[in-house]
Structures are given as structure tokens and as C-alpha cells.
Amino acid sequence: MTRMIFVNLPVSDLPASMAFYEALGFTNNPQFSDDTAACMVWSEAIHVMLLTGDKWRSFTDRPIPPPTSSEVSLALSMDSRETVDAMNAAAAAHGGTANINPVQDLGFMYGRDLADPDGHIWGPFWMDPAAMPPA
Structure with a gap:
């Protein structure tokens, strides 16, 4: 399975x-x-x-955190920088908040964080591992 x-x-x-x-x-x-x-x-x-x-x-007796808190940030890999930008724009246009943190642009990796209407944080990102600088 x-x-x-x-x-x-x-x-x-x-x-x-x-x-x-x-x-x-x-x-x-x-x-x-x-x-x-x-x-x-x-x-x-x-x-x-x-x-x-x-x-x-x-499922639980634990309280639901307010939308201004950060209980977790969920990262989603995307196919390109453009798809990262498109997801952020869609979030802003549909009740969410785009760019809740500074844009991360490391050349080989690009990400923009957004929040859904309830404050849950998503971090769509694009990465090119072949372009990563050597460790």
C-alpha cells in the first residue's frame, strides 16, 4: 500500500x-x-x-488555535517559480493571505508563504537541486 x-x-x-x-x-x-x-x-x-x-x-479536546498563531507550516513542492507565484496569487484572490513571510529566493530555491482563511500556513516552493551550491 x-x-x-x-x-x-x-x-x-x-x-x-x-x-x-x-x-x-x-x-x-x-x-x-x-x-x-x-x-x-x-x-x-x-x-x-x-x-x-x-x-x-x-478528535481532540485541545483548543483550536486562533488564526494569528502558527501551529505548523506545510511546504508543497511546485514545478516552477511561476507556479509558486500563481498559488500565492490564488490565495490572495480567494480569502487567504499571500506573502505572510518575506519571499525566499536563494537562486536554486524559491518560496513564498501564504495563509488560508483560518490562518493555516502553506509554503509553496520550487527547487533545482542541481543548481545547489556545494556544501
Whole structure:
């Protein structure tokens, strides 16, 4: 069986969060979605479970952090600098926040961080390992 990751994120507005992630290039898997959760697919191995507050609380008693906190930053490899820029623009146009941190441009690696409508941090990046300076 292929190893997969399911990232669970609490969200305040499930339909708005689904629309946000669809605008970034995720697709919905209705087989694992209902009125309390949506499975948003990035790749065969990476899935994001968007959970309403009540659904989230069925998994843990820990509090949902406010949108201004940073509980984790999730990095996604992209095909080019242009796709990094496009994801950041899509985030800003669909209820998220682009460039929440300074743009990282190391020549061989380029990244721009964004936040979804609930403050979850994503770091789309492009890297050319062949252009990396020697260690």
C-alpha cells in the first residue's frame, strides 16, 4: 500500500475553505466528504481534511488555535517559480493571505508563504537541486 498523509485542519467555514483550496489546485474527494468534513486532494499521497469545529472536537479536546498563531507550516513542492507565484496569487484572490513571510529566493530555491482563511500556513516552493551550491 502506498504511504499517504492526511493533514487535518479545523476550519470556521467549510464551503469557503473548500473553495479556497480548489482555487489553489486541490480537488475534492466526495467519498470522504460530508457536511462536517471535506477531503481535499493535492496528490495521490497528500490529502487535506478540512474539519468543522465540532468535527475537530470529536478528535481532540485541545483548543483550536486562533488564526494569528502558527501551529505548523506545510511546504508543497511546485514545478516552477511561476507556479509558486500563481498559488500565492490564488490565495490572495480567494480569502487567504499571500506573502505572510518575506519571499525566499536563494537562486536554486524559491518560496513564498501564504495563509488560508483560518490562518493555516502553506509554503509553496520550487527547487533545482542541481543548481545547489556545494556544501
